[in-house]
Amino acid sequence: MNGTGTPAHGSTGTPAQGTARAGRRGRPRSAAVDTAVVETVLRLLEQGVTIGELSMERIAREAGVGKAALYRRWAGKEELMLDVLRSLDDVSQPEPPGVSVRDDLVVLLEFLRRRGLAKRSSAVLRTVVTQVKAHPRLWNEYHRTVVTARREAVFAVLRRGMATGEVRSDLDVELLAELFVSPMLTRALLHEWEDLSEGLAERIVDTVLEGVRPRERAFSG
Amino acid sequence: MNGTGTPAHGSTGTPAQGTARAGRRGRPRSAAVDTAVVETVLRLLEQGVTIGELSMERIAREAGVGKAALYRRWAGKEELMLDVLRSLDDVSQPEPPGVSVRDDLVVLLEFLRRRGLAKRSSAVLRTVVTQVKAHPRLWNEYHRTVVTARREAVFAVLRRGMATGEVRSDLDVELLAELFVSPMLTRALLHEWEDLSEGLAERIVDTVLEGVRPRERAFSG
DNA sequence: TTATTTCGATACGGACCCGTTCCGTATCGG
């Protein structure tokens, strides 16, 4: 039925390994096609194009690629978008140094801040995350792959802080994590016009740690 | 040029006042059409339909309404969506009682929590906000109309708290507001699987006020 | 060389959509 014989859509699993696989007979797939397509989709999303406005036809056109080359690799738009999403996660979260909970949290939040500012990520993250959230299947995949790992890192830091007494241990870890993370997320994803200014991570962490109610001249040492 | 003479698209300005305007000559517009259309769009969005998948044709079909009736009221999908958005804002935010900053913040956050749980709002808010965020023009309008007012209410409470000494006055009001609001927003909009459990507003407000670092036996009176 | 697979390009039929226009009917003001 399928003219290509064994389809072998590269989508699920390895993210676009289109280049020649061992013992393949004919002309190998061009890696340039894979990158051109992914880059094009990212560029379009950066420019504010909606996923709904993205068609396989348009992607092929703007990438300078034949439609056949697309369908040879991905079964449809959804499969393609999944690979595009995965291509955003190559930059890994920094390992928190582990000296103090305060500094570790700053490191993790600073990563989010810089990510929200990064040339490639800024618009893409805003747009892609927004767009992807609108498509349950894509969002589930993104969350399962990326978000969960980040949350776990924060949990670990907080649990360590509870053990060392740097953090109150009478609170729910998940809620605690959100107190630190969500202000940064909100600015990065929801309030695009607000600035992710220098030192924001420190201010958030310190304020949440210290509390908003005035302290009655408490010594911290 | 336009067959309808003076078009008078009701969209911008009054949100769907389609019923008869004074001194109109012919058959008045049916209010049933307006409500049927808006309700249908909300229902579809609740069911997870993307804005991109919403066509005027489909809206008319599912609402049991002629396309002409749509184009008689709205110039296009965007204008229609704006009116749908406006229809979500009829439920107004409660006025904070003004006894204590802590209780006022709880009231405001509790409103967000209940809104996130409400039968009609839950899926609609999640879906609509997500969808609308993906369309800059719609998002700007929504933000200008709704979000700003809510933020100002929080600002007012916090400024009052700074004056009465209930809140540290050495902090940026906007950042402060986000420390309280964004955890609730994150749960309501981003983490749909998490629960907006009873007492969440109180826990957020109290924890942010008190701080996450263990207090050294501080008296609060 | 030969068989195979890829490439970009182009075309196809079928589906859906857009915004407009026209029906026949219903409902209002004058």
Add this chain to the structure above:
DNA sequence: CCGATACGGAACGGGTCCGTATCGAAATAA
């Protein structure tokens, strides 16, 4: 009653998209 405007329904021409197929050329393995 009559002119005007509304209604739902159906059709229009023009467009985009989908997924598949076919083309000649290029690139590889056997």
